[in-house]
Amino acid sequence: MAGGLHDSQFTNPVVRWIDQRMPVFTMVQKEYGVFPTPRNFNYFWNFGALAMINLVIMIVTGIVLAMHYTPHVTMAFDSVERIMRDVNFGWLIRYAHANGASMFFIVVYVHIWRGMYYGSFKAPRELLWMLGVAIFLLMMATAFMGYVLPWGQMSFWGATVITNLFSAIPVVGDTIVTYLWGGFSVDNPTLNRFFSLHYLLPFVITGVVFLHIAALHITGSNNPLGIEPKGPQDTLPFHPYYTIKDSVGIVVYLMVFAALVFFAPNYLGHADNYIPANPMVTPPHIVPEWYFLPFYAILRAVPDKLGGVLLMGGSIVLLFFLPWLDSSKVRSLRFRPISRILFLLWTVNFFVLMWCGGKPAEQPYVLISQISTLLYFAYFLVALPLLGRFERTLPLPESISVAVLGKKAHGGGHSGGGPLPGGATAKPMEKA
Template structure:
């Protein structure tokens, strides 16, 4: 082999020829083949892979939809109808793309929930967590702009209401709104801006996902016990063990996705979006897509416009500092009984905000949203910091292998920790 070439160990001559000049196969083997992973992952760890699969689906269907979409206020709605009626399999592309956004947020919300429950945001994974929150923000921006593109009634009025929120900021607010609109109202320049950014941002997400995975492979994965591997007995290669496990999750996920697309394609949408946008007719009840409803409920729970906007953005911003708000040395809430109760109450509060965000901003709905908002922020800013100081966690296992090899059950009094100790 010539000097300067990477020595490749692959047997296939074509793969070896490529790998010796550009060792992409060696890198993939290292990062996704022999990469040591904790041996006790449960199915909650599938959702990272599911998010990547969903991102690929969204980009692929989005590219084909863009070939037939016209970003002009007088033609956008009709171009979407043409995709549905005249383009070969256009209805399938559009339903997969539209419902894919909902499935994407379901997967990511569960992924975030798992990270919070098992303490995946704690040292040394703070940057990994922050990059994940950046991905979440980019997803929200991309989804919002995509919802505007069909140019139906809810698209138009949703864009008008949400972009107008920036006018609450003193001095710069009106300039931000004018920049977003490209004029003095939501019109053709707005649609063009949103279409361009909606096409661009998924590729930005791909770049941040790459950084997210790179950070993961530097620090290693967390696990349900929240303890670091102590040796080879605590880890197994990623392939074939977790590629097989992820494959099972992906098959189940695609089955659920297919049921939604083929049997209930409009279940998660809004019927008003099948009415062409009309600036002269305001819908009786303007609501965003379901995955924005918790933050929309927080916005409406505050009577002051600027305060509501700050609280809405603060609900996401607080996730960035979560690693420093939780001072407990124990990661997993399996060993933190009080924190576990507080976290499940937070989960209920988030679900209540999701429900309240879809209701009219009046009467009891506002009161319920305010109570849920108070607990949402109290959990991060008061409860977690206090529990980090006051709570006494349960004893941690000596290693990952100990509970795995005994089936996860509790140790009887006086029993040895592992089969080796028994021997």
Template sequence: MDAKTWKNPIIAWVDKRLPIFTMMQHDLVDYPTPRNLNYWWNFGSLAGIVLVIMIATGVVLAMHYTPHTQHAFESVERIMRDVNYGWLLRYLHMNGASMFFIVVYIHMFRGLYYGSYKAPRELLWQIGVIILLAMMATAFMGYVLPWGQMSYWGAKVITNLFSAIPLVGDAIVTWLWGGFAVDNPTLNRFFALHYLLPFLLFALVFLHLVALHTSKSNNPLGIDVKGPQDTIPFTPYYTVKDMFGLGAFLIFYLAFVFFAPNFFGEPDNYIKANPMQTPPHIVPEWYFLPFYAILRAITFDILFIPAKLLGVIAMFAAVLVLLFLPWLDRSAVRSARFRPIYKQVFWLFVADCILLGVVGGHPPEGVWVPLGQAATAFYFAFFLVIMPLLSFIERPRPLPSSISAAVTGKGVGISAHGVAE
């Protein structure tokens, strides 16, 4: 829509000088969206809404929180008891973190299933991976703020991992801590960064959406849009669908907030941090458990590299490998619907991630050690061996000629590239 066509004179005046209304019309109303998107495509907008909820509740919580080791724990208790609706703000924020990871993990598995990381969406996917890393850093630092037992010991264990880096490891740990122990300077910088990073996330999400609207949405068939018959305008069709999804999600989210607010939490974090008393079992939040399992899976040195360093490398590699996914998977077909072997391996991979999560929640002893090692081996084999191999050995099923042909039931299989032959 051209600026001239705005009927409201104020909107027309603003838009002529700063075309935000034209941009919104273009990206939120007219945006030609594949007509066959299913509910798995709701999770991107849900993630965006959760990010806004996290920032809104976080900013108000910060007005009542004191980033000092002597006061942090009590200031959180005060928020829970004395601040008007403080309990609600805190429970929304605490459970919001878990919701954020649930939504984003589903969003990523959706991408993995439908091949949304493949050309031309490689950069869109990679920005997503950077978003995931920023989210993890934000969540980790946020968990330290209430200064409970698990906050303190979690921070100590995870920051200490960097000491495994040869030569400079100890210096890095001192630099991270801002001293020679996890103490007040550590808490202070974690608070500053925990406040800063969500705004960086916001900027990254903006880039993510620019990339999305440049390469356009993928769809469950994984074939390209061939013309206007394959798309519908984003508004009203997908705005309504996204609102419905939001309603369903809010029921789920608020059920935890109001009826089981500590379900995802750790009881030990209601005990004030005590550097003189190590909790019997230090566990991170559930969304880090698969990575925690990978960290602890390496129990042996390889040549001159100590097991601890290998574990740290494996944990970071588990996320960073995602950056290379568009080039590890060479299959010409995007959607798992048409990839009979990949479809099954995908579900094995989902089961493997859940298993890693279960392993991460148990102490590293007995059967959990070999189980964690096998699950870690499969995790990396999925990306580094199975994906590249399947690109060559799998015979994809024939693709429909177009999205419109498929949704109207006239789709006949044609070429592996989705191009009518």
């Protein structure tokens, strides 16, 4: 072999020629072919792949929409209507993009819920978890700015309310609001800023997603039992087992996505956003999109503006510190009976906050929001640290293979060897 060429294992001459000079196929084969993954994944582990699919859908549809959208306060609303009526399949692209945001958050919420239930945030995966929370924050910023772009009533007043929250920050708050607005009110400079950032942030998200995946492939995946693989008998090569399983999940997901786009495209939206923005008419009830409602309820639970902003921000920042707030050595809540009950109650409480966030800021909804906010923070700051110290956990299985296959698993396991697509040959996986 000529000096400087990679020693490619692929036999296909074209693939081999490329791989010798840029070993991208070897990298993909290593990370998504023979990569050892726990053999006991359930369908909750599909949601990472679903999030990737959704991100691609959002970027592709967003680029097409940007070709026809006009970021100007006198033309933005009409340009969206033109997309819906005059652009070939514009209605489909717009509905896929608008509902894709909701589907994206559904997938990510389930992904976060799975990570919390099975302890995927614990050592050695703390950085993996923190990168995931960073992606969630970037998604929230991107979705908020995207919601402003149609320049309907809820777009305009939502932008006015949320950007005004920064004025609660002492000393620099008003300056931040002025920079966000580009003037002294939400107007054309604001719309231009939000359009520019809404276009940019998905590519920032993509970069953080690659870091997230890199961190995952260094530490390896967690699993429903929350115990580390002890040898090749506990793992399977990612392909074909989990590529097929992910494909099944993706097909089902796209069917649900299509049903929403074709049969209920406005179900998750707000009717007021089909009214052009009017700074002189305030809607009777200003609400954000449904995926922001729990945090909106926390914001409104505190009468003080600064206190509400701090609590709302703290409700998300707490997730960054979850690996240290939960002091238990056992990852999965399968083996922590009291923690499992409290976590399921916390999940119900999260939906209560979501319900309260969509209601007017009046009694009894304010009182319920206050109680639910107290319970939300009590779970992270009181329950998790104490349970880690005093909870009696159930005995952990001896290994993944014993839990899945029984004692016969001691006789060995799948080695990961054999032929691979493209003519490459996999080497047996070494023991962890």
